[in-house]
Amino acid sequence: MNDKVIIETRDLVKNYGKFVAVDKLNLSVTEGEVFGFLGPNGAGKTTTLLMLLGLTDPTSGTATICGYNSTKEPVKVKQLAGYLPEKVGFYDDLTAIENLDYIAALNGLTRKMASKKIDELLDIVGLSDKAEAKVGTFSHGMKQRLGIADVMIKDPKVAFFDEPTAGIDPEGIEQVLALIKNMAKRNVTVMLSSHQLHHVQKICTQVGILAKGRLVAQGSVDQLGREKIAGGKVRIEVQLAEPSSKLVKLIEKVEGVTGVERNGDILLISCENDLRRQIARAAADCDSLIVQMKMEEFGLDEIYMKYFSEPQP
Amino acid sequence: MKGLMAVFRKELADNFNSMRFIILALIMFGGGVLLTIFVAAQNIRAGVTETTQYIFLRLFTVMGDSQLLSFPFFMSFFIPILGIVLGFDAINSERTSGNLSRLSSQPIYRDTVINGKFLAGLMTIAILVISLVGLISGIGLRMIGVPPGAEEILRLFTFIFITVVYGAFWLALAILFSVLFGRVATSALASIGVWIFVLIFVPLIGSIAASITNNDQIASYVSLISPIALYGQSIQAILIPSHPVMFVVSLYYTGLEPNPLPLNQSLLIAWPQIITLIGLTALCFAGSYIKFMREEIRAT
Numbered sequence: 001m002n003d004k005v006i007i008e009t010r011d012l013v014k015n016y017g018k019f020v021a022v023d024k025l026n027l028s029v030t031e032g033e034v035f036g037f038l039g040p041n042g043a044g045k046t047t048t049l050l051m052l053l054g055l056t057d058p059t060s061g062t063a064t065i066c067g068y069n070s071t072k073e074p075v076k077v078k079q080l081a082g083y084l085p086e087k088v089g090f091y092d093d094l095t096a097i098e099n100l101d102y103i104a105a106l107n108g109l110t111r112k113m114a115s116k117k118i119d120e121l122l123d124i125v126g127l128s129d130k131a132e133a134k135v136g137t138f139s140h141g142m143k144q145r146l147g148i149a150d151v152m153i154k155d156p157k158v159a160f161f162d163e164p165t166a167g168i169d170p171e172g173i174e175q176v177l178a179l180i181k182n183m184a185k186r187n188v189t190v191m192l193s194s195h196q197l198h199h200v201q202k203i204c205t206q207v208g209i210l211a212k213g214r215l216v217a218q219g220s221v222d223q224l225g226r227e228k229i230a231g232g233k234v235r236i237e238v239q240l241a242e243p244s245s246k247l248v249k250l251i252e253k254v255e256g257v258t259g260v261e262r263n264g265d266i267l268l269i270s271c272e273n274d275l276r277r278q279i280a281r282a283a284a285d286c287d288s289l290i291v292q293m294k295m296e297e298f299g300l301d302e303i304y305m306k307y308f309s310e311p312q313p
Numbered sequence: 314m315k316g317l318m319a320v321f322r323k324e325l326a327d328n329f330n331s332m333r334f335i336i337l338a339l340i341m342f343g344g345g346v347l348l349t350i351f352v353a354a355q356n357i358r359a360g361v362t363e364t365t366q367y368i369f370l371r372l373f374t375v376m377g378d379s380q381l382l383s384f385p386f387f388m389s390f391f392i393p394i395l396g397i398v399l400g401f402d403a404i405n406s407e408r409t410s411g412n413l414s415r416l417s418s419q420p421i422y423r424d425t426v427i428n429g430k431f432l433a434g435l436m437t438i439a440i441l442v443i444s445l446v447g448l449i450s451g452i453g454l455r456m457i458g459v460p461p462g463a464e465e466i467l468r469l470f471t472f473i474f475i476t477v478v479y480g481a482f483w484l485a486l487a488i489l490f491s492v493l494f495g496r497v498a499t500s501a502l503a504s505i506g507v508w509i510f511v512l513i514f515v516p517l518i519g520s521i522a523a524s525i526t527n528n529d530q531i532a533s534y535v536s537l538i539s540p541i542a543l544y545g546q547s548i549q550a551i552l553i554p555s556h557p558v559m560f561v562v563s564l565y566y567t568g569l570e571p572n573p574l575p576l577n578q579s580l581l582i583a584w585p586q587i588i589t590l591i592g593l594t595a596l597c598f599a600g601s602y603i604k605f606m607r608e609e610i611r612a613t
Contacts, residue, residue, distance in 0.1 A: 046611065053418055056609035075420050083418035089411020105319035106419040150415065 004031040006158055006189040007052060012061035014047050014213075021047045023213035024061070029191060029206065034184045036204035037193040038304060044213040045193040046086065049160050052191075053083050065158055079107075082151030086162040088143060092136030096127055096146055099135055100153060107154045114153075121149040125179060141172030148179050159183055161192040165199050177203050197300040207300065209307055216307055225298020228306045233258065234274055235296040238267045241289035250282045265291075316421035320429025321436075328437040333398050338441055341391050345445055349373070349384045350452050367554060367573065369461035370468060372453040373446075374552045384449070385548050388442075388476055389541050393512075395441065396483025397504040399434040403427075404491045404605065405500055417610045427601055431481075431488060438480035442473050464576055471551045471580065478590050479544040483508070485597035492601045515539040543590050547583035554579055 007029040014022040022044040029035045037045050050056040052063045054074030063070040065077045090099045097118055104114035122128045125145040130138070138146065144164065151159050161180065165173045173196075181203045184190050194200050200207060201221055208218040217224055226234065240247070243265050251267070252260050256275050261268040269279060276293060283290050328334050349372065373384045404427070407413040417423055446469060454460065461469070486507060490500040519535035536542035554573040574582070 050609065050611060055414070055417060056611070057607060075422060078418055079420040081418070083414070085411065085414040085418075087411045088415065090415075091412060092410070102319065102323050103415070103419060105322075106316050106416070106421055108315045108420075147415075154420070 005029070006031050006033075006066055007035070007064075007191060009048070009052070009063045010061055012048065012051060012063055013059045014044070014051060014056070015059045020213055022051070022058075025210075025213065025215055027208060027215055027218070029189060031189055032184065032187055033206050034180070034190045034204045035192070036200035036207040037191060037210060038195075038197065038200060038207055038300075039193075039210035040308065041195075043210040045210055046162055048210070049083070049162055049191070049193065053077065053081060053160065055083075079154065080156060081158040081160060082154060082156035083160045084144075084147045084151050084162065084164060086166065088147040088150075090135040090138075090143060090146065093134060095132050095134055096122065096138075097131050099146070100150060103150055104153050109153070117153060118149075121152055124152075124182075125149045126175065139172075141168040141175070144168055144172065144176055145179065148176065148183075152183065156188060158189045158191070161190065163194055164192055165194060165196050173199060197304055201300040209304065211308065217303075221298060221300055221303070224303050228303050229298055233270045233272060236269045236271065236274075236276055236279060236293065237296055238269065238279060238283070238293045239291040240265050240267065240283070241291055243267065244286065244288065247283060247286050247288050250286055251279055254278045254282055316419070316425045317429050317432075320421075320425055321433050324430050324433030325436055328399060328433060334437070337391075337395055337398055341395070341441065341445060342448070345384065345387055345391070346448055346452065348387065349449055350456065352383075367462075367465060368457065368459045369450075369453070369465045370552055370554075372449060372457070373469075373472070385545065385552065388548075389479070389544050390512075392438070392442075392476060392480045392544075393483040393508045393541070395438060396434070396480045397487045397501070397508065399437055400430075400484045400487030400491060401501045401504050402491055402497045403430045403434075403488045404601075405495055406491075406497050408495065408610075409497065413610055423606055424602060427488065427492075427598075427605060431484065431598065434484045434488075435477065435481055438484065439473075439477045442476045442480070446473055467576055468551050468554070468579070471576075471583075472548055475544065475547050475551065475583070475587055475590075478587060478594065479540065482540050482590055482594040482597065485594045485601070489597045489601045489604075492604045511539045511541050515542070537589070540590060540593060543586040547586035547590070550579045550583040550586075 005028045007027065009025050009027045012022055012025040012027075013020070021042075025044070025048060027048075037048070039045050047056070048063075051058045052065060052070050054063075054070040054077055057071055066080050068076040068080070070077045091102075094102075097115075100118045100121070101114060104118065109117065119128070119131075122131050125148055127142060127145060127149070130142065135143065135146065148164075151161075159180075164176050164180065168176065177199055180190055180192065184203070184205075192200070192204070204221070206218065206220055207224065209216050209224075217228070219227075243262065248260050248262060248267065251257060251269060254271075254275060256272040256278075257269060258272065259270040261270075269275075274295065276295070280290065280293065404413070407416065407426075413426075416426055450461070450469070483504075487500070487504045490503045491497075494500040494503060515536060515538065516532075519532035522535055523529055523532040536546075554576075
């Protein structure tokens with residue numbers, strides 16, 4: 001992973017009449033990231049995606065993809081970027097292959113190249129056996145997977161997914177997430193918007209939280225959790241066989257530890273950074289048996305709720 | 314350019330596969346061919362005794378007992394329906410089915426979608442008109458046994474051209490409404506509304522205006538805003554060389570014996586109408602462009 005910025009917005013603003021959908025959004029996503037775009041309904045996620053793809057014009061500011069301005073050079077941008085809209089539609093009376101054929105032709109692929117590529121992609125998304133079936137007979141999950149094949153036809157450098165897991169069954173969700181992850185492995189920069197936080201947490205390397213058209217946070221899930229929930233600290237949970245107050249005192253003396261909470265046989269230790277080694281040494285020093293010790297992981301749910309339960313500055 | 318061909322090919326295939334087109338084409342072929350042939354076969358003999366010129370063209374112009382049974386009237390009635398059927402859901406059905414978002418995120422200019430659909434519709438109309446005229450000519454040739462002269466063939470081609478332009482206007486109008494209105498039902502009703510207005514109310518307004526002002530010319534002037542009248546006048550000039558009965562002509566030619574005009578003179582008479590039709594088509598097309606090019610395409 002290098003630091004080449006692929007998706008960038010500068011002071012991006014979109015107004016619908018008096019309503020401000022996106023408010024001076026500054027965003028940058030570097031190559032190879034899987035960027036999760038979070039926020040409540042109406043926060044401006046889809047609008048931002050549309051502006052990045054040149055499907056709607058920003059009121060002011062710029063959106064660029066790989067250095068191309070999405071408003072002024074939409075065709076260049078669309079050569080590089082694939083988009084799976086929230087409610088993806090196909091021609092119901094055409095087969096899966098025919099639908100993909102059309103998109104391949106629009107991307108300027110020759111017939112020979114297209115048919116090879118389509119076979120390959122249908123195999124990847126697990127729809128080979130349905131290749132000749134009319135899309136009208138497909139389930140929502142299958143359409144979503146066909147949509148991923150549709151995005152991959154042009155070999156995109158960037159892929160945008162709007163609510164890719166909405167309205168499909170758990171198995172379908174797993175498949176879709178696996179496919180998106182797979183794309184990221186092929187060095188495609190992925191940006192997806194979603195409400196389903198644990199899905200986002202599973203595959204995203206970076207998340208951005210959008211509220212009322214403004215980006216309130218951006219970073220990895222870990223980083224955001226540390227900042228928001230633990231107040232910038234690391235929290236370590238230690239379960240002991242025989243907790244003693246002697247040990248608690250000893251741990252409190254370790255440099256960097258800012259607080260110890262005792263809760264039955266569990267100690268919750270707040271510290272400046274990862275001090276698991278020192279804590280283990282302290283436990284060994286007073287002959288305590290550690291049953292388990294782990295760094296607290298931050299759920300995106302908690303982080304998200306924290307952002308939206310507090311009044312915004 | 315590659316994108317345009319792809320859209321064109323897909324839409325052309327869609328047009329010919331769509332049930333509504335097949336039904337309409339069958340009606341037009343069945344109705345058009347049968348009516349014209351029978352009517353012409355019955356009445357053409359009576360016509361031939363007056364003059365021996367342009368017998369073949371009479372296949373297309375001789376009327377039955379009522380005016381409704383002439384081929385030009387038949388075309389002026391069905392071509393608008395054909396244009397509307399091919400265009401009324403061009404853009405909004407793509408939008409509601411969720412295909413438009415997918416299409417417009419492909420590396421093509423947005424107008425490619427409209428252009429491709431328009432060209433495919435135009436091609437469909439042209440194929441239908443050419444085959445209809447060809448069919449009537451073929452059957453007619455067997456029935457009357459008089460081959461068409463070179464000028465007659467040229468006139469028939471001109472007739473086909475004007476008919477396709479006329480179809481293009483209705484197609485462009487229907488596409489414009491499909492861009493303007495989000496719902497397919499609304500755009501269909503709007504197109505049919507315009508058609509009925511032009512078909513029924515414009516002549517009515519014209520005759521009312523004429524009776525109020527006591528000037529028959531007014532009705533002709535009013536009819537100039539109607540594409541149906543423009544089409545009727547222009548093909549009359551082309552198909553009936555000896556009776557270019559139009560107000561422009563009748564101003565200058567009153568009292569003269571009807572003499573067949575050469576083709577270039579007929580064209581000269583039909584030219585303003587043809588240009589107006591092309592202009593109206595361009596206007597509708599431009600409207601679609603302006604609305605569609607910078608519009609937001611949201612997948613909901």
